[in-house]
Amino acid sequence: MKPRRFMAPSAWIWLLVAALYFFVPLMSTMLFSLKSNQTGKCCTAANYSWVIHNSTFWHALRISFLLALETIVVSLLLFVPTIYWVHLKLPRLRPVIAFLALIPFVVPPIVMVVGLLKFFKGTPGWFYAQPWGFLAGAYVILAFPYMFFSLDAGFRAIDVHTLTEASQNLGARWTTTLVKVILPNIRAAALAGSFLTLAIVMGEFTIANLSAFHTFPIFIQNVQETQGFPAASLTLLSFAITWGAMGSLLLVGRKRGVRGAVIAGAR
Amino acid sequence: MLIGAFQGTVHGYTFSNVRQLFNHPYIDAYKTSIEVSLVTAVLGGVAGLFIAYAAIREGTPRWVRSALTTFSGVAANFGGIPLAFAFISTLGPLGIITVFFRHHGWDPTQHGLSLFSKTGVELAYMYFQLPLMILVIAPAIDGLRKEWREASANLGGSQLQFWRYIGVPVLMPSLLGAIILLFGNAFAAYATAYSLTAGTVNLVPILIGAYYSGNVLNNPHLAQAMAFGMFVVLALMMVIYIPLQRRAARWAK
Numbered sequence: 001m002k003p004r005r006f007m008a009p010s011a012w013i014w015l016l017v018a019a020l021y022f023f024v025p026l027m028s029t030m031l032f033s034l035k036s037n038q039t040g041k042c043c044t045a046a047n048y049s050w051v052i053h054n055s056t057f058w059h060a061l062r063i064s065f066l067l068a069l070e071t072i073v074v075s076l077l078l079f080v081p082t083i084y085w086v087h088l089k090l091p092r093l094r095p096v097i098a099f100l101a102l103i104p105f106v107v108p109p110i111v112m113v114v115g116l117l118k119f120f121k122g123t124p125g126w127f128y129a130q131p132w133g134f135l136a137g138a139y140v141i142l143a144f145p146y147m148f149f150s151l152d153a154g155f156r157a158i159d160v161h162t163l164t165e166a167s168q169n170l171g172a173r174w175t176t177t178l179v180k181v182i183l184p185n186i187r188a189a190a191l192a193g194s195f196l197t198l199a200i201v202m203g204e205f206t207i208a209n210l211s212a213f214h215t216f217p218i219f220i221q222n223v224q225e226t227q228g229f230p231a232a233s234l235t236l237l238s239f240a241i242t243w244g245a246m247g248s249l250l251l252v253g254r255k256r257g258v259r260g261a262v263i264a265g266a267r
Numbered sequence: 268m269l270i271g272a273f274q275g276t277v278h279g280y281t282f283s284n285v286r287q288l289f290n291h292p293y294i295d296a297y298k299t300s301i302e303v304s305l306v307t308a309v310l311g312g313v314a315g316l317f318i319a320y321a322a323i324r325e326g327t328p329r330w331v332r333s334a335l336t337t338f339s340g341v342a343a344n345f346g347g348i349p350l351a352f353a354f355i356s357t358l359g360p361l362g363i364i365t366v367f368f369r370h371h372g373w374d375p376t377q378h379g380l381s382l383f384s385k386t387g388v389e390l391a392y393m394y395f396q397l398p399l400m401i402l403v404i405a406p407a408i409d410g411l412r413k414e415w416r417e418a419s420a421n422l423g424g425s426q427l428q429f430w431r432y433i434g435v436p437v438l439m440p441s442l443l444g445a446i447i448l449l450f451g452n453a454f455a456a457y458a459t460a461y462s463l464t465a466g467t468v469n470l471v472p473i474l475i476g477a478y479y480s481g482n483v484l485n486n487p488h489l490a491q492a493m494a495f496g497m498f499v500v501l502a503l504m505m506v507i508y509i510p511l512q513r514r515a516a517r518w519a520k
Binding site: 013025246 | 318321324326328340347348352353357393475490495498505
């Protein structure tokens with residue numbers, strides 16, 4: 001069999017169709033975002049300046065971004081020591097945690113939010129009525145699979161036992177070992193999980209909508225219902241945020257053998 | 268906490284809510300949801316397989332593959348509200364493509380093509396189904412070793428015979444597993460359909476949302492029963508998925 005020297009015609013067709021399907025909506029959105037809201041004519045940057053000068057936009061973006069940060073910090077604080085401990089002392093628990101991590105992945109957000117709202121009903125207002133309480137809690141659960149699989153891959157790539165023993169032989173305490181020895185070694189994995197979480201939280205709509213918090217995706221939806229053209233620029237911005245998060249993820253992942261899950265979801 | 272949350276969904280009432288699921292209009296919502304998920308999973312699965320194969324196969328430059336995987340990573344994460352809007356600006360009543368065709372004397376909206384219908388939702392869902400499929404199936408395609416193809420050719424096998432006896436059987440478990448994954452992915456989707464159709468297409472997640480927080484319809488218990496129903500459908504899917512995954516793992520590198 002002689003090797004092919006050129007691309008097969010059918011490969012050309014499939015890739016061309018895929019490229020059209022993926023790029024036409026993005027191009028259309030861009031053209032839309034350049035149209036004037038009053039006349040519907042091209043081309044003006046008015047939509048972008050409308051977005052930049054909109055205080056609700058900054059407010060919503062800030063909430064989403066801070067929520068993402070909070071989710072990342074809480075998840076790392078919870079999961080890094082846990083997964084470390086499981087790898088070190090309780091390797092038999094690993095499949096159990098892996099199974100638990102699949103649950104938020106399999107259960108649709110709409111089902112999860114119904115369950116969570118019911119479960120947490122009656123908790124104090126500072127938790128239930130604040131995005132920093134209820135919503136962040138829900139996002140930690142939502143991010144759990146992505147955090148777990150990234151971190152797990154990171155921990156598997158290093159020799160946890162040797163590192164821990166070496167560190168203890170030198171007289172380090174547990175906290176020192178964790179912060180100064182383990183953490184730098186799984187940094188790439190932790191960053192990968194964090195960028196995925198960022199992408200998820202910045203785009204999450206279902207839970208925020210049903211629990212009535214005003215995050216960035218909710219803002220886009222509200223704008224979209226009233227003004228078409230500025231919504232196009234917000235759509236592009238949201239796409240750019242996803243690109244940024246995923247691009248950083250790939251850059252981080254390239255350094256070391258971090259190949260966790262790269263499929264998040266804000267459907 | 269998780270387990271408690273899900274016990275909570277079915278707690279403290281009779282079977283009447285669950286029984287109601289089998290009545291009009293709830294059963295129709297399940298039918299529509301399952302239909303949309305099935306159509307996008309199968310079409311997305313098959314098309315995604317061909318696209319991934321086209322990018323990976325011999326003769327295609329290597330950068331095509333890495334570009335495609337990078338883009339798929341982003342597109343698979345690009346869903347919900349912005350996705351719905353991207354499609355509205357493409358194929359909506361004032362969308363660029365719609366206007367283009369109308370300008371040339373053929374109005375798609377006059378020919379039954381509406382973005383705010385079941386077909387429209389399916390079209391938009393493909394935007395995250397295809398990239399997911401490409402990401403999931405690429406390792407399986409890598410598993411099709413070049414040596415097998417050479418061995419088949421040395422034994423006088425044709426291109427067709429290679430696919431009939433080697434390629435398709437090896438890929439089948441991965442393909443079916445991936446299609447189930449896509450099914451779950453579409454079945455769980457809420458934001459895209461919500462934003463696209465404003466609730467005119469009767470999907471289960473949309474109904475749950477409406478019953479849970481709606482002003483007109485408000486019956487949280489029914490919403491919880493419907494959520495439970497979704498959970499059952501997805502649990503069934505997982506039961507099919509796990510053995511397939513085991514079989515597919517046999518050929519993984």
